Amino acid sequence: MTRSRIVPDPIARQPWRVILLVVAIGAFGQIVLYSAAGGSLQPWALSQGIRFFVLLGAALGISYVPERIWKASALPAYVVIVVALVLVELVGAVRGGSQRWLDVGIKLQPSEFMKPVIVLACARFYDMLPPNETRRFGAIWPAALLVGIPAALIAKQPDLGTALMVCGGGVVVMFLAGVPMRLFIGGALALAVAAPIAFNYVLHDYQRNRVLIFLDPESDPLRTGYHISQSKIAIGSGGIWGKGFLNGTQSHLDYLPEGHTDFVFATMAEEWGLVGGCLLILAFILVVRWGVNVGQHATTRFARLTAAGLATTIFFYVAINLAMVMGLAPVVGIPLPLVSFGSSAQMTVLLCIGVLMSIDRQNRRAVRW
Template structure:
């Protein structure tokens, strides 16, 4: 064990177990992208490695932010992201039929990604300010519903069903954790069931096709159902221990579309098998458990709600992608963070972890003062 005297004091206070765990997941992702490219660091692995290191440094830097600062920026951050979502609709960059990015010259931003942690922070702050006696009143419901609904609609029209779903799920989770009565969730579920046919009629053709294919992927195995069918084949062919690194036939022979993005988990499991897949799932579970422990040990209502919501955001990322690649949910374009290629997911998860580390550091600082 390395003596604490060797490590500078600020670095010694970092949650190194979490950092090494996250780095391990990212390394699995880099190996998967390296294999998906046929044994080359280009075009995906090298770029992903740089993105991860940049946002890891940002997350570590964020760990020194005080809880009072996070509280103070919750509403301004939400407002800024909301303005960016409106600008996307007016001036957004269009690619692959979707208008989701803002081109500001140096980089292209996807504001909807910033809304995932922003919705958690703004609802945590809202319920932190709300008197405890009002949690069962109407004033605890409609402002939160508006805070969730406005960005969800703006994101849905981009169109980005997957991100819209995560914003809504994250917001509803925050309302549930805050203590909103269960009967209101049941009433909301009934309203969703009634509105579902209307929402379905408003979907784009490709989105409706995804729902049909999810219900019966074999109805079009060479067309719209091709992704799910090939993903299942790749996962199943991996067996217990996999075919071995660089020996995945489905991804290397281009049978598995998007094997480096949405279906990276299928690419990985084909080569590393059930054992490799379970290890990755357990690693994500450990990260989420750490986040929930931060929530359980929180000394303020805001920290408790924010930590639980940020952990839930990571959970939804992982669970939706895993269900998607296994054919248990429609394909909605949610990547597996740190494993799938894509800077947006890496950014969102590392921002969530940076905020969690800041809240965890605040707990340790407070405990020493008590």
């Protein structure tokens, strides 16, 4: 008897390997949050777990949306999110000194939705262009505006980390669409020239301090450099095998700030050591690799660009957070997806995975036909 007769096709055709891998990452994140709370489901692990499985169910539902819907809704969704970002600037809720939320009964952060939407919008733009038009100037400036407008609005909130991720997702799609390399080199040189001006006249004081602390983390270890110093201590003290579950000291004794959000990897590494950290990184690598493979097997240009852009968005989340907690990049407030406490990054990454599963479903259907 064939598998299709034992298990219903809609269930059998799910990419169960990546689904189980995502569940494993999410479950491990809840274990870390349980420990960070001193061995309690409250206030973080239980609510994180409920949100995770609800959003995972939503991602599985999204996987049944056909590609034509994503293609038709890409640019309208982009316009809606840009309007929402403008409304954030006008009437947005302020929290922690930043104006990033719209209060519509629940607090929404439009900048999080822009991370996957910018990929869909840029992919749709280049899908509408004939391939031989991609290397012309008319194929570059509209995409630059698509990326630049929301990035500028997000940077003004201020949320530099999210603005950089929006730029990164858009630039990756532009590169894969065939925009000439010389333009990227020219853009990099222009950024290098503009960086000192931006540092002195554009960045806020706390953002400048983060850059300075990144360059010299020991210059102010008890104030602006405290997060990085304690994060390095936590990671280093875990050694190869870690101190053991519930035996971390940096987080349990409140030496490590934000040990359940942005610096959750340091909390994990102290208890699970280098081995636990490497296994978690490997799990994320496998998820990103699956996303890239989905793009390589896609049958349309829109699907290829979308899959590659969304896989890169997940990669940026992980890479920026790890570089930040290890002192290899300035602190920019990017959480570790599926592990850090909070719904925003969890929602964005599971939305990306849902769209990737949708493209993967279409790929497998095309092969069967």
